[in-house]
Amino acid sequence: MHYRSPWMTEELDVFRDQFRKFLAKDLAPQAESWRKQKIVDRSAWRALGAMGALLPSVPENYGGLGASIAYDAAVFSDIESIVPELNNGVTVSSGIVAHYILKYGSEEQKRRWLPGMARGELIGAIAMTEPGTGSDLQSVRTSARREGDRYIINGQKTFITNGQTADLIIVVARTGGAGAKGLSLIVLETAGAQGFRPGRRLEKIGQHAGDTSELFFEDVPVPCENLLGTEEGQGFVQLMQQLPWERLIIAIGAVAAMERAIELTVDYTKERKAFGKPLLDFQNTAFTLAERRTEAMIARVFVDFCIERMIAGDLDAVTASMAKWWCSEKQVETIDECLQLHGGYGYMEEYPISRMYVDARVQKIYGGANEIMKLLISRSL
Numbered sequence: 001m002h003y004r005s006p007w008m009t010e011e012l013d014v015f016r017d018q019f020r021k022f023l024a025k026d027l028a029p030q031a032e033s034w035r036k037q038k039i040v041d042r043s044a045w046r047a048l049g050a051m052g053a054l055l056p057s058v059p060e061n062y063g064g065l066g067a068s069i070a071y072d073a074a075v076f077s078d079i080e081s082i083v084p085e086l087n088n089g090v091t092v093s094s095g096i097v098a099h100y101i102l103k104y105g106s107e108e109q110k111r112r113w114l115p116g117m118a119r120g121e122l123i124g125a126i127a128m129t130e131p132g133t134g135s136d137l138q139s140v141r142t143s144a145r146r147e148g149d150r151y152i153i154n155g156q157k158t159f160i161t162n163g164q165t166a167d168l169i170i171v172v173a174r175t176g177g178a179g180a181k182g183l184s185l186i187v188l189e190t191a192g193a194q195g196f197r198p199g200r201r202l203e204k205i206g207q208h209a210g211d212t213s214e215l216f217f218e219d220v221p222v223p224c225e226n227l228l229g230t231e232e233g234q235g236f237v238q239l240m241q242q243l244p245w246e247r248l249i250i251a252i253g254a255v256a257a258m259e260r261a262i263e264l265t266v267d268y269t270k271e272r273k274a275f276g277k278p279l280l281d282f283q284n285t286a287f288t289l290a291e292r293r294t295e296a297m298i299a300r301v302f303v304d305f306c307i308e309r310m311i312a313g314d315l316d317a318v319t320a321s322m323a324k325w326w327c328s329e330k331q332v333e334t335i336d337e338c339l340q341l342h343g344g345y346g347y348m349e350e351y352p353i354s355r356m357y358v359d360a361r362v363q364k365i366y367g368g369a370n371e372i373m374k375l376l377i378s379r380s381l
Helices: 010-037 042-050 070-082 084-104 107-118 235-271 283-312 317-341 343-347 352-364 370-379
Strands: 124-127 143-147 150-161 168-174 183-189 196-201 212-223
Touching: 010 042, 010 070, 010 084, 042 084, 070 084, 070 235, 070 283, 084 107, 084 124, 084 150, 084 168, 084 183, 084 235, 084 352, 124 150, 143 168, 150 168, 150 183, 168 212, 168 235, 183 212, 183 235, 235 283, 235 317, 235 352, 283 317, 317 343, 317 352, 317 370, 343 352
Parallel strands: 124 168
Antiparallel strands: 143 150, 150 212, 168 183, 196 212
């Protein structure tokens, strides 16, 4: 059966056809060098920008395509399928940071930052996590003290995607008292920023092309006009409003990864022989892949439902948490089973399945650990 996502359109078909060819021909050959240098070249960002793939759902007057959020979903899915090395950086900058600026930014902020992001000239990061604060955002300690017409930021962040390369960093900082009401989002422009420095590039077990860093802020001055929103103390609410989309993005990548893993494994088990016949002819192989293909289809249909809700503007936090939790769990399980079916070759780095295995694991952690997802879901019961 050929399944087509209900949010697909003919216009999007044309865009995706060109985009997939571009990814396979122009960017996929560079992926190995990005993994070795542990960072994606800025030329790749500019190439994505030239394709219109970076901020497709941002209005045209801010440099985007003015398309629906379906375009973002398609871009993230295709990147995960063809050049997964790009996925984390692009989803954070284009999927998350740009949408914070679009939703909460002033007219002046949107005109100043979004066109450069759309062209791939400005890369965005969002600095939430701190050494002692992960999913518990209310405990953020980084401070932004107001002095005249500027904030003075002090603190440190860790596990920040695009931390080394970011030109714009949305800093979650405390402008008021303890708890959720004291948080604000302030955009730091990193060029020439005094007192700001990225720390070491963190060594991860997977996602080696992803630039993940510690960030240090020592009396960093930022103009008050870089506050996102009309007043201080809106940060926690802004974060909560955007998290369903962030969690859906993780689920979109998870489904694309599941589908890719199954496809690679079907191809491998058709070619690889044991005891004189292809591995796929053994019942264990065939049944395992039948189960995983079924689960990938269930995940695809569920994520498509969530994308439709997102397009309509009514994706709720609980449904998004379900998608993030279940799809990332299934991604890890599926890739593990697929690696097993590759035998010893599955453990070798030259086979994509081995990289997918280590890359998948963090999906259950970032964007809110899966235990937090279950907590959020259980509160709605």
